[in-house]
Amino acid sequence: MSSFLYSLGRFAHRARGLVVGIWVLLLALIGAAALLFGQGMDNSISIPGTESQNALSSLETTFPEVSGTSAQIIVVAPDGETVTDAALEQPIDDAVDDLKKIDQVDEVVSPYSSDVSGSISDNESAALITVQLDGSTFEISDTTKQELRDAASDLHENLPDGSTVSVGGELFSQNMPTIGILEGVGVVVALAVLILTFGSLLAAGLPLLTALFGVGISMALIFAATAVTSITSTTPMLALMLGLAVGIDYALFIISRHRDQLRDGLSVPESIARSVATAGSAVVFAGLTVVIALLGLSVAGIPFLTVMGVAAALGVGIAVLVSLTLLPALLAFSGERLRPKAKRAKAAKGTTDAAPAQNRFFLGWVRAVTKHPIVTITAVIAVLGVASVPALGLRLALPDAGGLPEDNSARQTYDLVSEHFGEGYNGMLIVTGSIITSTDPLGLMDDIADEITQLDGVAAVPLATPNRSADTGIIQVVPEHGPDSDQTKQLVHDIRALHDHFLDEYDVDLSVTGFTAVGIDVSTKLGQALLPFGILVVGLSLVLLTMVFRSIAVPIKATLGYLLSVGASFGAVTLVFGDGVLADAIGVARTGPVISFLPIILMGVLFGLAMDYEVFLVSRIREDYVHGKNARRAVETGFVSSAKVVTAAAVIMISVFAAFIPMEDVNIKPIAVGLAVGVFVDAFLVRMTLVPAVLALLGDKAWWMPRWLDRALPSFDVEGEALEHELQLAEWPAPDADFAVAADDMSVTAGSETILRPTSLRVAPATTHALVADSARAVTAALMALTGRVPQATGTIKVLGLVLPSRGPAVRRRTGYVSLAASVNPVDDVRAALAERPQLLAIDGVDHVANPADRAGLGTLLDEVATSSGRPAILIGCTNLVAARDLTPLDDETFAGDTKTLLLSEVSA
CATH class of the missing domain: 3.30.70.1320 (Multidrug efflux transporter AcrB pore domain like)
Structure with a gap:
């Protein structure tokens, strides 16, 4: 990943004009599509199957x-x-x-x-x-x-x-949310934080520019999509909130790494490439966790929620793409203007890891929280545990006019109806069913209405009538309590519990519907989806975290910390919207239940954002650890290196979310409060306090992973280890050397068995060589390793200028491998491999080709290749050198007998 992103950063620098042009063109085209085909928002909610x-x-x-x-x-x-x-x-x-x-x-x-x-x-x-x-x-x-x-x-x-x-x-009963000036306050606060972080207006403006650009594209896509699907008005607001927040944060991390590297003296092109490779890798993973969490909303099986998750995930995905392509191009245009001036003299020679003056606060912080890690861990868990207690009283419902501002006509009507008729008149139920078999439809409806009237919680039954064709009847039921009350929910259950009774007594299959019943069913279905949603999202992200950090303890610790953040977030929402704490201060129109899909939205979004901070903070700690520092020292240096940026990112995220709190929309307000509190808790109490304490307590054990699991999981390489190795080998084996293959001490093992002993070789481009050993397994292992098909290969290996095994996929795309050990038509098999135009072709098992005609045809084909333009380098693998020499002339240096030889006969079977 880091190597690919390094190349992407290089490309964005070289083709900066093209990259910016493509993004501007995309924005114009998608914006035009939104204007031409957009159909507007649709806040109708359907829940199929209920x-x-x-x-x-x-x-x-x-x-x-x-x-x-x-x-x-x-x-x-x-x-x-x-x-x-x-x-x-x-x-x-x-x-x-x-x-x-x-x-x-x-x-x-x-x-x-x-x-x-x-x-x-x-x-x-x-x-x-x-x-x-x-x-x-x-x-x-x-x-x-x-x-x-x-x-x-x-x-x-x-x-x-x-x-x-x-x-x-x-x-x-519902108002379309709109963007107002208050939402712009979050952007202004973000700009102020960025200026304080970077000390440069240009560096501070770039994250805002790229974030707004990404949000513009994602919003245009959402409005264009209304031509083919229904999208609620909450959807673009959530996408805007998330896209703006993560867009700024992702750009912040990349620019911060870029300026640090410029301060250290790297050239602009190299710094851009390395920033995209290292910080960009963390951005890719962080964005991936947010996308997984948002797409997981589809687990609920509610269409509008699925569309909301997909739209928000699209916004996050675009923010990632913009950060990895458009941002590097803009950094290239900025050039040397982003290089910070030296503010402090370098640490005295002979000292290492001296903390800059501006990081002394964070150094003091991390030393304080890791001095007695058990005390820190206990205190954080206790505080967040207490903060989570109010969440036990969280109540859910669909919003109605009672949650609108008091000066709203619909809210005034709601209150007048409640005052003069009772709260139940704002949430009437409809009981309906087929009465086609009845000979007295009017009497039937009256009989059923009389029974329903006797139920607890029924205030009145104002209407019981069949339709004009007398095949369907409806009964309007007025509850005694409001539409979002527990008593009304119980009344719906009580009526449904009489279904079999009405079927037996009156031969009528009755159902309960209406806006209130729909809201109750939505809440029930969302509650049932929380557990599978949590298992899916947390399970997938645990796998990703394990891939990134090569650890068992770190992913588990990250997930448990997330649960504490979610509990505190739910607790804050309950205190404000359920119990009325600070409700007047933030303009809560009415306390009581909150929007039904709030828990699943908060769980999904907070998980993604929590993993953002986990990756950005812990990846720097692991980076220092894998580069040689002891575990305790790595916690300090990694924390100090990333804490300032993580703090700025969290403050920006909180500011963006908090800017949506004054909105009158009853859907967005509690989500904004929950996210703002959740990010604060997760960033400052969990990630920057609990995490370093846990890592300090565990020491080296924090980075332990079973060998079998380490081999089974692919490496994400967020720390850029592969890239660092590749950069170190940039001029190996010689500054101007041109080799198709260069390998020193290449070996291949399977478990505890050594298949290929350490071997060194050089292969020039457009040459033909034999690879010979007593063991066919050793020959096959060598050929597959050199074509990027054996990730277990060790040693210093570079094929076609790409370092193995980290660039294995790229090597596989450029090379070919064909085995003739069991080939029916070896000539056709080799010809097919050559048709893919590889730069290096490995032909294994030629000594198994016994048919004279096949050997002659194979030799003729190889001779043709040897005289063609653009010929690949060819490696012929066998256990008998004569079998290779009979096919085609080999280059003289192949059997020189020194360390560059390809003769592997000394490898035992």
């Missing part, structure tokens, strides 16, 4: 009059009067007639209708007009909504002074 969704879908066909969204207009009479007075009743009846004329209005229920009950309050001080519309909430046009408001306004003018008229209901 009882409420199936019933709602059925009603669209059998009872369309009640399947769409609805609105409410409440009229409150002046003090001392009632809504049954003629001065109020006549204007209300006239308003009902006017409402029926509005486009998309399917049915208007007058409070004075004899078909319904409960639309006039018990003391007759208020009346409720119900407007049923043709379509879901987000299928109703803005024109229709405005006409409903105008009708309510006209009604108010026709009523006596002191009357109150308010319009609300399900149609108006």
Whole structure:
């Protein structure tokens, strides 16, 4: 990975104009697609497979009059009067007639209708007009909504002074979130932090520029995608929040490494390449963990949540790509202007790892938390454990108008309905089923309604009626308590528990639906998805962490720390939104349950962000450890090297999330609070306090891994060990040497068995050589090692200028290997291998080709290759040197007899 990213950084520097041009063109094309094809947001929520969704879908066909969204207009009479007075009743009846004329209005229920009950309050001080519309909430046009408001306004003018008229209901219960000036405060804070971190306006501006560029592309993609799928308004907000935060952070880590290397004297091109290779490797892994966590949201099986996760993951993925390509190109344009001036004299000669003055605070911090690691670990766990306790009281529900700001008309309607009719009128349930077998549909519906009325928690049953064709019936049930209460949830369960009774008694298959039931089903399904989601995301990321850090303890410690951060985050959300602590300070409209998908969103996003800080901090510690420092010293130096940048990244992330807290959107506000608190806890208490203490306590054991597991897992090489090795061999075996193959002390083992003893060789380009040994296994091992097909090869090996085994994939793409040991048509097999135009071709087992015609044909083919232009280097493997010499002339230096020989006969079987 580090070697590939090194090459990518080199390319971005060389082709900086092309790279910037491509990104600008992409932004223009995707932005144009969003403008041309975007269809707007759709906040309708469906949960396929649940009882409420199936019933709602059925009603669209059998009872369309009640399947769409609805609105409410409440009229409150002046003090001392009632809504049954003629001065109020006549204007209300006239308003009902006017409402029926509005486009998309399917049915208007007058409070004075004899078909319904409960639309006039018990003391007759208020009346409720119900407007049923043709379509879901987000299928109703803005024109229709405005006409409903105008009708309510006209009604108010026709009523006596002191009357109150308010319009609300399900149609108006959700507001589309918008970007305001407060969100820009987070960007301003981020810029200030970056300026303090880098001491350079140019260096501080680049992370913001690239982050905003990446966010622009991801937002344009999301809006363009509305042409083919439904996307909720929360989706782009979450993508914006995450894309902006991680985009700034990822660029910050790369620029920080670049400036450190420039300070040490590296040239601009080399520093850019190495920054992308090292810090960029950590960015790739960190981004990958966030993407895995977000894509894991699909485990819940709820379409809108899956789309939200995919969109947010897309934003993070684009942020990674921008950081690895566009950012290096911009660094190339910046050139020497980013090289920091020396601020401190270098440490006295003979000392090592002297901490710069600006890092003395972090050096003191890490020494303090690692002086008595058990005390530190106990204290952090105790504090976060206590902070997690309130999370036990976290309540979940879908948002309704009760969570809107108090000056919102829908919220005012919600409160008036609750005051005059009871909270349950804001969350009526619909019980529906097929009654096609009934001979008395009206009587049947009345009988079922009478039984439901007797249930605990039922305030009223205002309507029980069949449809026009008398094949489907509905019963409206008003709970005694609010739509987000535990009592209403229990009522839904109680009605569903009577399903078999109604089926046996009345031959009716009843289901419970409606907005409230949908919300309850969403919460239930999300709760059931939390465990598999956690297992999937945590399990996959544990594997990735193990690959990165080559350790068992570090991934386990990282995951347990994450659980502490999640607990504290949930605890903070519960205190603010459930218990009202600081609720007024941040503009919480109403305390109570929070959005149902908050836990799974917080768990997913926080896991990814927690692993960001884990990788950026611990990878520097491991980097120092693998480069020779003892475990305790590596904790100090690695922490000091990365703590300043991790601190800046965390402050930026917190600022971006906190900037979304003042938003009125009831979906985003608790997510923003949870993420801001979670990042603070994870960055400063878990990663920068608990982690160094645990690593100091474990010492060398922190980096232990079983050998079999180390061999089984691929290496991610975040620390750039392979790149460091490659750079050291840049001028090996000689500054201007041109070898297709150069190897010193190359050996291959399988377990405890040595297959190929240490062997040294040189192969010039476009030459033909024999590789001979007494053991066919040794020959095969040597050929496969030299073509990048044996990762267990050790020694100093460079093939086609690429160091093995770290560049094995690249070597495999450039080389060919063909075995003739069991070949039916060896000439065709070799010809097919040559057709792929390898730069090095290994032909194994030629002494197994016994047929004279095959040997002659093979010899002719090799002679043709030897005289062709662009010929590859060829290695002929066998256990009999004569078998190779009979096929084609070999280069003289092949059998020189010194350390460069390819004659491996001394290798035992």
